[in-house]
Amino acid sequence: MHTTEQKLKERIKELTCLYEVTSLIVNCDYDNVKTALKGIVQCLKQAWQFDSDTYVVLKTGEYIIKTAKKENTYVFLESPITIFNKAQGSIKVGYPVPKYTLQDFLKEEQQLLDNICLEVGNLLERKEIKENEVRVRRQVEQSDRLRILGEITAGIAHELNTPMANILGFTELLKDRVKNDAQAVKDLDKIINNTIFSREVVKKLMFFACEMPQEKETVNIVPIIEDAIDLMRTTLRQNGVACKLITSKKSVPLRIDRIQLTQVLFNLIVNAVYFSPEESTILVEVYEETNKVVLKIADEGCGISPKKAPHIFEPFYTTKPIGEGSGLGLSVVHGIVQSHHGKISCTQNTPTGTIFTIEFPKE
Structure with a gap:
């Protein structure tokens, strides 16, 4: 008491x-x-x-x-x-x-x-x-920046297309005139290769700026993924890297732009190859859930540091050495995924490497 x-x-x-x-x-x-x-x-x-x-x-x-x-x-x-x-x-x-x-x-x-x-x-x-x-505020700010940047890059891409086509055309003509001069031909080939590289950057700018027309249709995406991997076989072989597709079904239907899906696969697999050590394996996995289709691409590379991870989808941000990356690949992927109302994220693989996970909603 x-x-x-x-x-x-x-x-x-x-x-x-x-x-x-x-x-x-x-x-x-x-x-x-x-x-x-x-x-x-x-x-x-x-x-x-x-x-x-x-x-x-x-x-x-x-x-x-x-x-x-x-x-x-x-x-x-x-x-x-x-x-x-x-x-x-x-x-x-x-x-x-x-x-x-x-x-x-x-x-x-x-x-x-x-x-x-x-x-x-x-x-x-x-x-x-x-x-x-x-x-939410950061997402809105990022969306505003991307919208403005998209408008600017679309204009730049249109302006660059014509002069680059001229450079390629006239360089090819010049090669025919100096075909007996080995050094001149070699120098002209450098011009052609660099112009082609620049043209690819312009294409990525166009994708990023959403200037490429989108044609969605319901297709089985498994053959599209298989074809994309097959087209990469030479690059994979040259780098001593294997690529394996994992899917529980032969048919995974999805309403999507097949060209843009291929663009997404190319960019992510090329990135995975670049950072993968020899004799490692890139795993591409696709499966269905109730309301979405999930696509995962996992490599065994060095991974992405937590400090860099928040920036990897930003335009012109690259972890590659100067001259080896435009910093537009993942931005293009991000833009394509968003235009299909999907989500993309990256996580650490175990024991090493990176996993990119894309979720496409079923329409």
């Missing part, structure tokens, strides 16, 4: 805990929520009746925070942490067994724990809302 003085002392501890927790939440930096949660756990420990023996555990999907544990077995009071009406964690406050039982907890302590869990849930909700706002 508690005396009036003991009860008053416990109420003061509970009110102090509520005040300190509220202060921690109000002044919380959403980029450093873990620090606030650590402070909340310490406040809870001090608020309990037998604080020297109290053990507190806070668990959510992202955080696990505990106070020092003195014994192996505890009896707990527990309350859920609810985020957007879903239980996504809990806080447990315990006393060691057999020294204490559930009867040693106060009714007010359960009420205090419920209130603290409610406040923590609200904090994590606000953190998630802020992160979503930042993510």
